[in-house]
Amino acid sequence: METPASPTPAQTARRAPAQLDVFRYDDGIVRMFVIATVTWGIVGMLVGLLIAVQMPFWKANLGPYLTFGRLRPLHTNAVIFAFAGNAIFAAIYYSTQRLCKARMFSDVMSRVHFWGWQAIIVAAAITLPLGLTTSKEYAELEWPIDLAITVVWVVFAVNFFWTLYKRREPHMYVALWFYIATIITVAVLHVGNSLAIPASLFKSYPVYAGVQDALVQWWYGHNAVAFFLTTPFLGLMYYFLPKAAERPVFSYRLSIIHFWSLVFIYIWAGPHHLNYTALPEWAATLGMVFSVMLWMPSWGGMINGLFTLRGAWYKLRDSVVLRMFVIGITFYGMATFEGPLLSVKSVNALSHYTDWTVAHVHAGALGWNGFIIFGMIYWLVPRLWRTELWSPRLANWHFWLGTLGILVYIIPMYVAGVTQGLMWRAFDDAGRLVYPDFMETVTQIVPLYWVRVVGGSMYFTGVLLAAVNLTMSIRNAPKLLPDPAVAMPLSPAGRHGGDGGHAALAD
């Protein structure tokens, strides 16, 4: 047989030690997730662009279905769960197989995961414009879709953990730790925050009310950022950055320390979204203190990423992949410094409810998540489709349009946030509000909303260039793309032998 099925550990044990253990990685599933990532990225960002125009130009609100209030959740869900989500899955399916030296446990489960997730996204894209929403941020989808998410996530988890169980490499590399934390925590958060009693097929009420609902929502909301947009991306960084730089990770010990502290501390930080609200002060203070503590483990990840490039910085000249990773990690460092800053009550008193928050999350989303994703994709596509990147020049254009686009997006939003925050609290000498009419504080920042549209368009254009570049690359790919085969000597020591050092990161 040309293509032996991957043998179970029991089968391999029966063979003679001299025999080679041959198995194949499932790269087809990775290709599917990569295509879905780019496709949903375009959709999510296009919706983002539309709502960015709706802010200064109300006439862009079209009919009941395409108004800001209904599209904003569609934008956030599409970019978080569709764009970043599919990218995470592409990264996990590609790297887990290689780190475990094993094909994914079940091809069927991989495909159920893929198509189930796409169906959930389509359901979101239909129900949210229809106004079917729970209104809880990043958890807007109604209960039948929540159930579907739970089922698909369990399929993903079983597939992942069973692959871990039957791995040939005894040692779990740091990327896998982050994947484990992601899969467990997202499951806990999703179930915990979505508990609701249905009133009808697409209407439900959460079991929590008021203060408790707020706490649970922001325990979820903050940790969706932590365990959907941070930990899987750190895992991804730990795999793909050393690969692209051809350098081992800077510090093994730092990775242990920052992993455990990040995982433990992040969960506590949610209440900083509720500073000065009706949430009891002790809870808000606890959230603030842990948020400030988060700064260090976050920067542990940034340092480990950037220092991995020590002695390899010259490679940035020729590698758009590394350039994107470096910009991404740098934005991660800035956003995770800004986060603790914003959680401090006196800063939050000014920033909360303003566009400062919007600037902050887009520094993270466009800079960290977006650039890490496209860096990974530019690295993956030539390998997955066994072809050259169609145009490195175009990728370079994407890099610069994206980098400048982020700045043209976030700088006006910082200015808008601080301006409006200061106007809201300005008193004159007689102790009266200087701007008692709320409208004044809006008209002041409307021009800045237009600048944001320009920045967003630049970033979006970069993504379109990437789509063209990747499509053309894939068109040049060979017709047949057999799964890559790997042959390993069967170790007599079995699953628990071998050194498996942290620096070992071979295919």
Place this chain on the structure above:
Amino acid sequence: MKQTIFRRHRQLEGWPLVFTILVTVGILVGGLVEFIPLVLVKDNVPRIASVKPFTPLEAVGRDLYIREGCVNCHSQMIRPFRAEIERYGDFTKAGETVYEHPFLWGSKRTGPDLQRIGGKYPNLWHVRHMEDPRSTNPQSIMPPYAWLLKDDLDFAVIPGRLRALSRVGVPYTDAEIADAVANAERQATAIAQDVAAQGGPAGLERKEIVALVAYLQRMGTDVRTSQAPAGATATDVATPDSVH
């Protein structure tokens, strides 16, 4: 000592099950420490006797507020700062939100906070504002919600909604649920008549807009304070009946 920790960790990296259990414990601690006292210790959410559940019409009006995504641009949470109390009215108390499934505190103020909007403007103002926000404020950037004046309100869903709300802890009695549709129709008629009497469009009693107006006029009014925003008069407020 340090050496031992890292050597132990190297061992741990070979045990996915133990590793996963440790991660699970690690991520559960923070959430539980913050959540459990909030549920068990009553002092964390002091009850306010005057805070009552929404009337049936207000409850479905609140569902429309959720459907249209108002919470994306309007908060309902006045922070205890002088600047906010001057601008919006008295700050929000935890006990005011005990029947809010879900909470609608919001995280962004593209428009002003609405916690104390109840009674601030006449019913007609809200109808005009929803139909065309530029008619009440020429510079407004808010989208129009004109369909609320045209689309019929689905009164039939009300008992099911209230029953679901009672299951999550809102104290609606069976009698109140049985009378919910009639109750909502009475309140809707009162608001529609008031709008017509003030010179607004007639015949709104079965339209969605009256439910939203009922909810907006109720917001933040269960606690009457000396800080009530200027312009509020008793006749502006829709009278929520029987449920109280």
